Amino acid sequence: MSTDLHPSTLSDGWVRSRDRVGAYFRAGAERWTHLTSDAPVSRIRATVREGRRQMRETLVSWLPDDVSGLRILDAGCGPGVLSWELAARGARVVGVDLAPELIEAARTRGPEGVPMPDFRAGDLMEAASEGFDFIVAMDCFIHYGLRETLDAVRGMESFSSHGILLTVAPWTPLLGAMHLAGKLFPRRDRAPSIIPVTDHALRRELEGPFGPTDLTLHRSHTVHRGFYISRALELVPRGRPT
Numbered sequence: 001m002s003t004d005l006h007p008s009t010l011s012d013g014w015v016r017s018r019d020r021v022g023a024y025f026r027a028g029a030e031r032w033t034h035l036t037s038d039a040p041v042s043r044i045r046a047t048v049r050e051g052r053r054q055m056r057e058t059l060v061s062w063l064p065d066d067v068s069g070l071r072i073l074d075a076g077c078g079p080g081v082l083s084w085e086l087a088a089r090g091a092r093v094v095g096v097d098l099a100p101e102l103i104e105a106a107r108t109r110g111p112e113g114v115p116m117p118d119f120r121a122g123d124l125m126e127a128a129s130e131g132f133d134f135i136v137a138m139d140c141f142i143h144y145g146l147r148e149t150l151d152a153v154r155g156m157e158s159f160s161s162h163g164i165l166l167t168v169a170p171w172t173p174l175l176g177a178m179h180l181a182g183k184l185f186p187r188r189d190r191a192p193s194i195i196p197v198t199d200h201a202l203r204r205e206l207e208g209p210f211g212p213t214d215l216t217l218h219r220s221h222t223v224h225r226g227f228y229i230s231r232a233l234e235l236v237p238r239g240r241p242t
């Protein structure tokens with residue numbers, strides 16, 4: 001697999017995974033739009049919604065208190081909840097997602113008086129190459145393998161002057177078993193499986209030859225709420241005073 005994911009050289013593995021993930025989210029756009037709205041949901045989904053709210057809060061708390069004027073890429077923005085939140089705080093936000101249906105939903109969402117983020121349908125790798133202060137990717141890379149995620153981080157790191165915030169799916173016995181079952185019994189129409197990552201593999205790979213060269217892990221935080229579990233990672237430029 002290529003370790004250089006500059007937009008001009010997207011690896012075959014990345015393109016395959018991206019197309020699989022994109023097809024899934026296009027088909028499930030209505031469900032995602034519903035989950036991320038205020039409309040009533042089942043108790044199980046309510047736990048997911050609450051977990052996702054806490055995750056957004058975590059990611060936002062890792063950005064500077066004053067984000068006004070900062071250029072932020074919301075990579076894999078879905079229906080744009082985080083994009084709008086950051087725009088409301090004065091950031092100049094680009095929200096990019098593979099599913100045009102979700103981008104359409106994102107455009108109709110904003111609170112009055114907040115300038116609309118620049119929402120675009122497309123691949124986050126291409127959008128990233130414009131250069132940003134921060135790149136934030138909430139629950140986007142959970143559908144990619146660790147090496148593909150690190151390839152993407154390496155491809156984007158020189159385009160983010162202050163760092164990259166992303167989430168991964170931490171390994172749990174349940175997620176591990178579901179992932180294994182998905183591999184044993186592949187079904188074409190299933191959700192793109194969440195690919196869990198063990199803490200050990202994450203730390204080893206981040207600092208290994210496939211990890212980012214300019215960025216290093218500054219902190220991580222796991223949000224676990226009912227059926228939602230996700231780990232936020234903050235990657236900052238090496239040598240940045242902490």
Ligand SMILES: C[S@@+](CC[C@H](N)C(=O)[O-])C[C@H]1O[C@@H](n2cnc3c(N)ncnc32)[C@H](O)[C@@H]1O
Nearest residue numbers: 025076077078097098099122123124138139140
């Ligand atoms: C689980 S959803 C999360 C959406 C949003 N970040 C949120 O937290 O509400 C993952 C999103 O990432 C998008 N995505 C995955 N890979 C992408 C890529 N390579 N470029 C742009 N969007 C991508 C999917 O289309 C999907 O909408």
